Amino acid sequence: MVLIGVLIACALVLLTFPVFLVQWSLYIAQSGSGKIPRGRWWFIPWLGESLHFFYKSPDQFFRERYARFGEIYRTHILGSPTIITSTPEHAKFILATKHKSFKAIYPPSIDRVLNHPSWEGAFHQRIRKIVQSSMLSETIRDSIPKFESLCRWCLEDWNEREFVVTHDETRKFAFHVALSITCSMAPCEESMRLLDSYGILSNGAISMPINFPGTGFHLAIKVRFHFRSEILTDLTSLVKRRKSDTATTYSDILGSLLASKDDQGTKFTDDEIRDILITFLFAGHETTAVFLVWIVKYLTEHPDILEQVRDEQDQIRSAREHPESPLTWSEIKNMPVSLRVVQESLRLANVAPFSPREVVEDVEHDGVLFPKGWKVQVYYRHFHLNPTYFKDPHKFDPSRFLTPPKPGIYTPFGNGIRLCPGSEVVKLEALIFIHLLVTNYNWKIVGGDCGVQYWPTPRPKGGLHLKVWKRSD
Numbered sequence: 140m141v142l143i144g145v146l147i148a149c150a151l152v153l154l155t156f157p158v159f160l161v162q163w164s165l166y167i168a169q170s171g172s173g174k175i176p177r178g179r180w181w182f183i184p185w186l187g188e189s190l191h192f193f194y195k196s197p198d199q200f201f202r203e204r205y206a207r208f209g210e211i212y213r214t215h216i217l218g219s220p221t222i223i224t225s226t227p228e229h230a231k232f233i234l235a236t237k238h239k240s241f242k243a244i245y246p247p248s249i250d251r252v253l254n255h256p257s258w259e260g261a262f263h264q265r266i267r268k269i270v271q272s273s274m275l276s277e278t279i280r281d282s283i284p285k286f287e288s289l290c291r292w293c294l295e296d297w298n299e300r301e302f303v304v305t306h307d308e309t310r311k312f313a314f315h316v317a318l319s320i321t322c323s324m325a326p327c328e329e330s331m332r333l334l335d336s337y338g339i340l341s342n343g344a345i346s347m348p349i350n351f352p353g354t355g356f357h358l359a360i361k362v363r364f365h366f367r368s369e370i371l372t373d374l375t376s377l378v379k380r381r382k383s384d385t386a387t388t389y390s391d392i393l394g395s396l397l398a399s400k401d402d403q404g405t406k407f408t409d410d411e412i413r414d415i416l417i418t419f420l421f422a423g424h425e426t427t428a429v430f431l432v433w434i435v436k437y438l439t440e441h442p443d444i445l446e447q448v449r450d451e452q453d454q455i456r457s458a459r460e461h462p463e464s465p466l467t468w469s470e471i472k473n474m475p476v477s478l479r480v481v482q483e484s485l486r487l488a489n490v491a492p493f494s495p496r497e498v499v500e501d502v503e504h505d506g507v508l509f510p511k512g513w514k515v516q517v518y519y520r521h522f523h524l525n526p527t528y529f530k531d532p533h534k535f536d537p538s539r540f541l542t543p544p545k546p547g548i549y550t551p552f553g554n555g556i557r558l559c560p561g562s563e564v565v566k567l568e569a570l571i572f573i574h575l576l577v578t579n580y581n582w583k584i585v586g587g588d589c590g591v592q593y594w595p596t597p598r599p600k601g602g603l604h605l606k607v608w609k610r611s612d
């Protein structure tokens with residue numbers, strides 16, 4: 140008995156010794172030169188503070204550490220020692236165009252589902268150029284009628300249903316907008332099949348990366364093969380059709396990818412094109428869908444603001460010769476109240492709260508050491524909910540955007556070299572959605588407030604159930 144006790148004690152000492160060594164080296168590093176930021180101690184090497192991170196709520200996890208350690212601190216989550224920073228100065232440095240010491244990464248769950256490294260260097264710039272030019276406001280303004288009819292299609296029978304799961308419908312809308320920009324695909328059997336596959340893929344990406352039968356992540360890995368082969372089939376037939384269709388010029392991303400050559404005249408391979416499409420569709424719809432749900436929730440909870448938005452949108456409609464005419468670019472540009480609702484919802488909801496990076500080489504900035512191999516998360520939520528930058532930060536108050544925020548403080552679309560190229564599309568989608576929703580419908584939330592699902596991005600739990608009726612009813 141005594142022997143077993145001694146053996147267990149020895150095993151514990153042996154197991155925890157390396158952890159103490161790591162922790163001690165951190166202590167030396169931070170006390171010697173005062174470089175690595177402060178943080179909590181952890182005791183299980185791979186796990187670190189991950190259990191707290193997943194099961195408390197990321198929001199509470201970061202809030203507690205922010206309160207204790209300030210704007211920059213270290214932790215150990217998702218299998219890596221990580222520095223969390225939320226000083227505008229560090230964010231600018233880490234995300235800056237020319238800085239090569241940090242490389243972009245996906246969070247492990249998304250990484251293993253998408254299964255390709257983040258785009259870097261010249262390859263990244265080449266893709267970015269194509270993607271950006273497809274989403275400039277001059278380019279997307281021609282797509283207003285297309286986006287509006289997609290939105291009408293998604294909203295058309297809301298009043299006839301017992302209740303609407305808002306997130307299901309906004310996903311349908313955002314996904315078809317992304318498909319339209321990517322490969323000019325209109326709603327069809329194929330697009331709905333892809334939407335379903337993406338639903339399962341996204342469920343895996345938003346779950347903890349545990350590959351065990353029965354988990355969402357396990358299912359997503361399995362579905363990924365199915366999804367990839369589906370994309371491959373669709374893409375192959377699309378390329379075939381495009382090649383034989385010499386009469387039409389396609390101004391979508393797929394068309395540009397197929398035409399693009401690098402400095403040596405090399406084209407993208409089919410595998411590369413598939414990876415770009417998979418990633419682009421992923422980036423392009425999930426965040427937007429959740430964001431539109433938040434807009435509905437905020438408007439419902441603030442009837443005074445909903446009334447102002449409705450007044451604005453009704454005026455636009457009544458100023459037209461035919462009230463049902465499609466929206467125009469000049470009408471979109473003349474929605475200041477609704478635009479402020481969009482800006483404030485982006486700030487408060489923080490649907491993309493992080494920019495994750497990996498440190499490529501030891502780098503020091505402003506008294507902080509970022510050690511090689513560590514992860515860094517620029518955490519925008521600390522900016523956007525900081526009373527120093529936004530008075531009464533948890534209050535939904537679109538009027539705060541009557542005064543533009545200071546540069547580098549309001550960053551819902553990130554910053555620097557990877558600034559979201561879809562920001563103009565998101566705003567356009569949101570304004571079209573608001574216009575059609577408030578001019579056509581009244582609604583109320585049913586099933587009570589189910590709270591917030593924080594992982595991986597904050598969203599109303601259950602997708603927000605609505606009972607909807609026509610305004611004329």
Ligand code: HEM
Pocket residue numbers: 243267270317320419422423424426427430490491493494495551552553554556557558559560561562564565
């Ligand atoms: C509310 C909606 C959205 C939010 C909040 C959002 C936010 C972001 C953020 C913060 C990043 C930077 C990530 C980083 O620094 O690592 C990003 C990147 C990106 N976003 Fe968005 N996004 C949204 C919608 C969209 C849409 C609609 C599209 C396309 C149609 C899109 C396409 C992309 C792409 C391709 C990147 C990668 C850019 C690069 O690596 O150069 N996003 N997004």
